[in-house]
Amino acid sequence: MTFLEYPPELWGVPYGGITTYLITAVKGYLRAGYRVELIIPDLTGKPGYSTGALKIHKLPWIKRRSKIAFLWNYIIFDFFVFLKVMEIKRKRKVLFVEVPDWRTPAFFLALFKPLPLLMKLHGPSFICMEFREKKAGILERIFLFKEKFTGRRVNLIIYPGIERWKRTKKAWKVPEGKGFFLEHPVDTELFSPQDKPVKKTLNCIYVGKMIHLKGIDVLLEAIEILKNEKIMFILVGPDPEGVMREYMKRKPKNVIYVKGPVIRERIPMFYRIADIAVVPSRPGGMEYTTLEAMAFGLPVVCTFPPGKNEVLEGVYMVPPEDPHALALAIKKLANSSRLRKKYAEEGRKY
Template sequence: MKTKILFTHNTAMWYRLPFFKKISENNDLSLVFTHMDVIRDTYDKNVENNIKGLEGVNYSILQNIHGFARGLISKALHRYDVTIGGSWDTPQELVETIFLFIITKIKREPFIIWREDWDWEKENTTKEKILNVIIKFLCKHANAILVPGSLHKEYFNNALNVPEEKIHIMPNVSNIHGNADLSKKEHSTLKILYVGRLIERKGVNYLLDAYNNLELENIELIIVGSGPEEENLKKQVQKESIENVTFTGKINNDKLEEYYNESNLVVIPSINKGMGDPWVFVLNEAMYYYNPIIATNMVGAAPDMVKDNGIIVNEKDSPALTYAMNKILSNDTLRNKMSLKSKEIIEKEFQYCNMVDSFNDAVKKVKNN
C-alpha cells in the first residue's frame, strides 16, 4: 500500500518540480502550495494553475488571505501517514507551521520539517530570541528534519539541539542541465561568470573589486541577472574604469547553457545581509557544465559541493577572491582538473535519485518508529 503523504510547500520552484513528480509516483501524495506569490516576488516568475512538470500529480494551490493560506487547516485535518512542511519565513507561515504541528500531534501522526537554515549570524533582537525558542520547540518535537547539506545539519544538531539521528540530509538538486561540452571553454579569453539576482546579499560589488585587481590578460567578467543593485554595480564599473565587464540582464533558464558551457570559472560571492545564502543552485548548474567554483563561506552549499573543484573564501574578502581567481585562471592544469571534478561531484551526489532516496529513508524511518 502506498504511503499517504500531505506535503506542504510554499511555492512551485522549477528545480523542485521533478522531485515532486518522482515522489508522487510511489506515494499517495497530496501536494499543497501555500504561498505561490514567493516565486513571483523573488524571481519575477508567474506560475499558472496548471503547472507544467506536475502532470499527474495531485496538487492544489491555496489562495492567501492576509498572508495566510486559506484551506490549509481543513486539508491537514484529513488522515495521513506523514505530514511534511514547516516554514517561519513570515509570521503567517510560522503560525501555519504551528497549526500543522498541533494537528499532527492530536492525530498522532508523524510530522517532518524541511528547512534550509544554517548558522549564519543573526540579529540578537527580542523578536529573534522568541522566534528561536519557538523553532527549537518545533524541531525538538518533530519526528524528523530534512536538510540539504552538512552545514544545515550541524545547525539543527548544535544550535537547535535536534538529535543527529533525526536529521536527514536530502541534497538539493537543480533541473537546469543539457548538453555540457567541455570543448566550448577553449577560447582566447578566460571568462569569469556570475549568475544570480543583483541584490546586496549576493556580494557582486566585492567580485568587481577582486576582478579589477587581477593582473591577467585576456579576461572577461560576465554578470548574468538583474535586480535593484544593477545600476549601482554599473556605476562602480564606470567609476573605477573596470574593463571587460558585461551585464547581460536577466536570462531565461533555457538560455543559460551557453554561458555555463563557455565560462572558465564561476564565482558566487555571497555575503551575510540579515541572512546567508541558504543553498545557491547556481553551484549545481555551474558544476554540471564543468565549471571550477569559487564561493564564499556565506554559501550554504559550499562545504558539500566545493571540494577539489574550487576554493572557498571568506565573505567580503576581495583580496582573497582575487587570489583564488588568479590561482585557478593562471593554471591550465589545475583549472581542467577542477572542471572534471565538478562534473564528477554533481553526477555522483546531486541527482534527483539521491534526493528521492533520502526522502524515502526519512519517511520510512518515521513510519516505523
C-alpha cells in the same frame, strides 16, 4: 552591458534557492510515480490547476508590506496551509508533508502533527540575520521562534551542507537522529557538461541574487581588482537591493549583467559559455549554485562557512568577505587550464 529577462514565475512561485530545490524535488517525486499536491502563495492572481500527477493549490497572499500583510502572510497563512493539508488528507492517502525552513508556513502542522513532516534545510533566519547590522526586531523574533519550534517537531530534516546542519542542530536543539544528509540535490539531467563554444575570452559566472547576504559586494570588489585581466564576468540574477543598477552606471568593460530572475531551464545556457563559477556567499559552504556548477563540469570558487572549515571536494575554497583572496583564486584558475580541469573533474565526481 545589461540584459533583461522576463521569466514567468513557475507555479506562481518566485525563483530562489528554496524554489530551485522545490522544482528538483517535485520532478523527482513525479518520476518515481508519486502524486504531488503543491500548496503555494497566490502571487499571480491565477487559479490553481492540475497537470498529470501534479496539482497546484493556491492560497491568498498579500504582496504589499504592512502589519496586516505580515499578520496574514506569516501567521494566518500558516493556518490556511494546515486546513488545506487536512482537506487533502480527507480525500486521499498522504505519505508525508514537505516544508521549507525559512519563515516556515508549517507552524500549525508542527503543532498538531496530523502527518509526518519533512523539512528541507536551506537558509534558516538565524544564519541570515548574522550578517545584518541591526538586531532582530519583533517580526524577526517571530520567524526565529516559528522555525525553531517547527524544526524540533518535524520527523526528519534533510540538508545538503554538513556545517550548516551542525549549526542549525545546535541553535534549534534538534534531537539526535532527525538529520539526513542529502548528497546530490541537483537535477543532473539539466545540469550536465556540454560542448563549449569557441571564444577568445575566459568567462567567470555568478548566478544568484545580487544581495549583501550572497556576497555580491565582495565579488564586485574582486572584479575591480581583476579589471586588467583577460576575464569577462557574467552575473545572472535579480537585483532587489539595487547594487547592480548603481554598479552598471560605471559601464564596466569586463562585466555582462543579465537581470533576472532567469527561467531555470535557461541557466545551463549561461553555464555553457562559462569557464569558472564563483559563489561568494557570506554564509558560505554548500549552496545550490555550487552544486549546479559542479554538476555542469565547471571549476568553482566558493567561501568557507564563517569560522569553520567545511571542506567540499572539487571546489576552490576561500575565506568569506575577502575580495583579494577571491580575486587571487579566480586568477589562479584563469591562468591554468590544468587547474581548471582538475577542479572540474573532482567536482563532477563529487
